[in-house]
Amino acid sequence: MKTQKQNFTNLKNSKVVNRILKNALGVMVLASLASCSNDKDEVLVPQPDGVALTERFNDNRENAVEEFILDAATGGIIIGTQGTQVTFQPNSFGLNGTPVTGNVTVQLIEIYDKASMLLKNKSTLGQRVNGDKEALKSAGEFFINAEQGANNLELLEMASVQSKPVDFADLDGGMQIFRANGDGIDNDCDGIDATCDWVEADEDGNGEKDDAQIRDGQGADGAFATYNYNIGTFGWTNLDRWYNYTGAKTEIFIDVPAEFNQDNCAVYLSYDGEPTALARMDVYNTELEMFTEHYGLIPVGLEVHIIMVAEIDGQLNYAIQGTTIVEDHIEVITSLSPITQSALEALINGLP
CATH class of the missing domain: 2.60.220 (Chondroitinase Ac; Chain A, domain 3)
Structure with missing residues (x-):
């Protein structure tokens, strides 16, 4: 895959970085866990709940x-x-x-x-x-x-x-x-x-x-x-x-935080200037651990917004990022924020 034009932004919580660092940090993580296991109880971090999102x-x-x-x-x-x-x-x-x-x-x-x-x-x-x-x-x-x-x-x-x-x-x-x-x-x-x-x-x-x-x-x-x-x-x-388009087209990949996958969140592509064009990123590449789509027909140069939603600890969470599609596009989402459904509706319908 070509990478010279890819969007690599906000890599702090990226699965790409996580995979690169995994082997290097493995020994350090194991040692840290061993030294801390007797110090205090483990703190449980709320996880995304795919069943709750489906119910919503x-x-x-x-x-x-x-x-x-x-x-x-x-x-x-x-x-x-x-x-x-x-x-x-x-x-x-x-x-x-x-x-x-x-x-x-x-x-x-x-x-x-x-x-x-x-x-x-x-x-x-x-x-x-x-x-x-x-x-x-x-x-x-x-x-x-x-x-x-x-x-x-x-x-x-x-x-x-x-x-x-x-x-x-x-x-x-x-x-x-x-x-x-x-x-x-x-x-x-x-x-x-x-x-x-x-x-x-x-x-x-x-x-x-x-x-x-x-x-x-x-x-x-x-x-x-x-x-x-x-x-x-x-x-x-x-x-x-x-949504017919005659110019150059490309694939797009959405790199989401490490705890998310096809079972517990949903990712969408919102076309700017089209108030009712919303494509679902409904393919999850298990090897790359990224979301993509079936067809590789996203127009190069198109202005879009990536929308990600999940349910975490009974609360709707979201991320919205605007970008312009480049060849072999990779968009990195590093984190989500809690929001009410009515507020999210207003944000989505207010997109360009």
Whole structure:
């Protein structure tokens, strides 16, 4: 690997330095431990807790669920607190292929900002048809489901989804429909080390990718527009476009403090200038003991922020570092600091 342009900064708590010094310090450490073992009780240092971080992500998703009651026979419209609107046709809720009657409970999660994506562990990583993985820019992520009693229901007729109002200046005509893991189901995406990718959708089964439609509107504050699309099954959908870049690209490695690994923390790459482009560093190189990504397609010269989160002794901890990507980039994170979730949300959504 080339190293002449690598970012080696803040090496005090780096795994690179730790590995270099390990053999030289081994004898000294053993001698020190032996001399101190009888002096006083060992001081226990709080360790990162991957289970607690996973629970935080899952709790954040559960707490974001909004519920609505509809009559199955008539269908109807639900509107989320952020403005997402879903319209259901009559008799479109089913169980084992048969329409149900009576009231049904419709569930909705709407995600429109980078902090929500990170703290609900729903980053924007897409998978191409050939298996290649690339970052996506999102115009909204949505979970839609329906239940009746203890039964999860099926969607028998297409439902229409309308995003929150969007300023004309922020519209992106290249948005497509993506599904979590290709089918909208993310049961295997709960762990912090899980890989959950967005795949281009074919909701109407015609063998072609689905594009979002843009519709003009008029509200109290003037003209606006919305993204609109249809879904044929319940689960997670995402309005996205590929983060296409034609210049030179490179790999990036994140060197984290020695006590951290893929089982107890999460590391993300936030693209500056893109308020909804957040890639998960979801590969942990056990030989190098660094985080990286699948595809080696990070644009050289791109300005980004590295975000790392962990749960330590019941407290959310974080690190945020800004950098400009160079060839064969290595970014070193030396320490994390405690923070409240609301304060971290404000920091992330305030990034450039």
